[in-house]
Amino acid sequence: MSDAPQLSVRGLTRRFGGLVAVNEVNLDLHQGEVHAVIGTNGAGKSTLINMLSGEIAVSSGSIALEGHDVTRMPQPLRAKAGIGRSYQRTTIFPEFTVLENCRLTAQAQAQPRPWRIWESAQHCAASMERAQSALVRAGLAQHAERIAGSLSHGAKRQLEVAMCLATAPRVLLLDEPLAGMGAEETERMLVLLQELKQAHAVLLVEHDMDAVFRIADRITVMVNGSVVATGTPDQIRTDPVVRTAYLGEEEHA
Numbered sequence: 001m002s003d004a005p006q007l008s009v010r011g012l013t014r015r016f017g018g019l020v021a022v023n024e025v026n027l028d029l030h031q032g033e034v035h036a037v038i039g040t041n042g043a044g045k046s047t048l049i050n051m052l053s054g055e056i057a058v059s060s061g062s063i064a065l066e067g068h069d070v071t072r073m074p075q076p077l078r079a080k081a082g083i084g085r086s087y088q089r090t091t092i093f094p095e096f097t098v099l100e101n102c103r104l105t106a107q108a109q110a111q112p113r114p115w116r117i118w119e120s121a122q123h124c125a126a127s128m129e130r131a132q133s134a135l136v137r138a139g140l141a142q143h144a145e146r147i148a149g150s151l152s153h154g155a156k157r158q159l160e161v162a163m164c165l166a167t168a169p170r171v172l173l174l175d176e177p178l179a180g181m182g183a184e185e186t187e188r189m190l191v192l193l194q195e196l197k198q199a200h201a202v203l204l205v206e207h208d209m210d211a212v213f214r215i216a217d218r219i220t221v222m223v224n225g226s227v228v229a230t231g232t233p234d235q236i237r238t239d240p241v242v243r244t245a246y247l248g249e250e251e252h253a
Ligand SMILES: Nc1ncnc2c1ncn2[C@@H]1O[C@H](COP(=O)(O)OP(=O)(O)OP(=O)(O)O)[C@@H](O)[C@H]1O
Pocket: 016, 019, 021, 039, 040, 041, 042, 043, 044, 045, 046, 047, 048
């Protein structure tokens, strides 16, 4: 783990009318760490991730990427600056090939006209290279020419991670990448996440607690918009506040 955080969040707050969805959250994401954010439905996890990626504005607080304030930076610029994210719902283009899907996101990152996907190979060479490299890293190289819609559910989620990687991010915000996955697909994704953290700071919002406690280096627990604890899986497992507020008496191996 590097000393300086890649992404640093201070006092982040989002109100929807009278509701405080995210309340004064502090968070540091480091390269070399999978940092999971867990919490019951409505705890504020999606609102938090949406503020970090720039999809919704903050009410107050600050977000710094490698020491640079990006709090007011619009989402496309933030993506270019190095904050990549995947979504809860599938965002792939099912009728395009796996490689084309990746190239689209790489190209959207590289130039302001992402819809010009059929530009000459010369113009697209860099994007193509990034797309191919992302597929290799996500373990999908052998499926590059397949139509994305024909992939298994797990491979589609892998493709979403690859699309995120194609934008050359420094920070990866992953919103429920394990949702709907079977045991084998989950294992594959966990191996991928372990590899990805070597080069990225990874924020993982995930409901699969067994997976979270296995893979996370650090866990932040949210309840009603506020952080009630941050620590290693062992610290969180035994934290009395967490056990009462969130985990109950359930044991996690
Ligand atoms: N656009 C919105 N307008 C009003 N209230 C919202 C909006 N988005 C979220 N909320 C409210 O903010 C709170 C936090 O919601 P959020 O979706 O961030 O929680 P979550 O932890 O991601 O939940 P889940 O695990 O179910 O996805 C909830 O009470 C939700 O109803």
